[in-house]
């Protein structure tokens with residue numbers, strides 16, 4: 001990686017363009033390197049040819065080339081796993097909710113998705129050696145289900161000062177899918193202001209998309225927008241080394257004759273974007289069952305956990 005981060009050093013970027021870029025959040029080589037010419041044209045008012053040149057030179061200066069297996073392994077070591085509070089649940093995720101990736105949990109009403117979000121909002125604040133990421137969570141809330149009192153209880157249970165823990169949390173209510181997308185795009189700004197965001201929560205990811213695009217023939221539009229939204233989230237995850245936890249709703253597969261007919265909504269677009277996909281359901285005696293559905297190099301496995309007033313715990 002280059003040390004000089006002054007974007008004015010990029011060919012085609014004069015003082016005025018630099019100012020516009022910085023104002024729009026493109027204040028580092030990496031943020032420019034991963035942007036699209038269209039975005040550059042919009043925010044900086046340059047021509048598309050110039051935009052392509054700027055992006056290409058930002059990429060060159062970052063040496064975005066192929067890496068050796070050793071380098072890749074080292075990068076993997078830099079990922080942080082945020083504990084869910086349950087060793088069993090962490091186990092099927094390979095240690096916890098991973099930075100640089102999207103973890104999706106889907107399941108029926110009351111299966112534990114929002115409870116896990118509360119738990120992660122607290123555990124993300126813990127020191128690294130306690131399964132935390134020494135950072136804070138930002139929660140984009142489409143359902144109005146954030147419970148600050150519960151966050152305070154969970155903080156106490158983890159021996160954190162509840163007052164401090166609430167200060168180290170940001171929540172915002174979204175009112176439709178466009179608003180949700182806009183809020184998500186603004187998270188980059190919070191990070192630039194110095195907030196140590198290590199976790200983004202989207203609870204639920206699909207709720208607004210589902211109701212805003214409920215008409216017949218709107219599915220293609222919905223998926224296209226969803227794809228853009230997920231791209232924003234992945235970009236945030238990877239550029240800022242933070243974890244993204246999204247919850248999702250379910251539907252019943254109409255053509256299932258055997259087994260569980262429950263399926264996540266969101267189609268291939270979401271299935272493809274989620275690095276970890278976990279199906280939650282109610283188990284025996286108030287337990288919850290988490291099943292890893294789709295993850296790289298991990299066996300499909302199940303874990304049992306419980307939701308308590310002190311958070312997520314092993315059975």
Ligand SMILES: Nc1ncnc2c1ncn2[C@@H]1O[C@H](COP(=O)(O)OP(=O)(O)OP(=O)(O)O)[C@@H](O)[C@H]1O
Pocket residue numbers: 107108109110111112113114115116307308309310
């Ligand atoms: N303090 C608590 N003590 C014990 N159990 C709790 C507590 N808080 C929540 N629960 C359990 O968690 C369940 C709610 O789970 P949660 O809200 O996480 O579900 P969800 O998957 O987000 O559902 P939805 O699809 O409705 O959003 C409750 O039904 C209850 O069983």
Ligand SMILES: [Mg+2]
Pocket residue numbers: 113114115145203
């Ligand atoms: Mg919920």
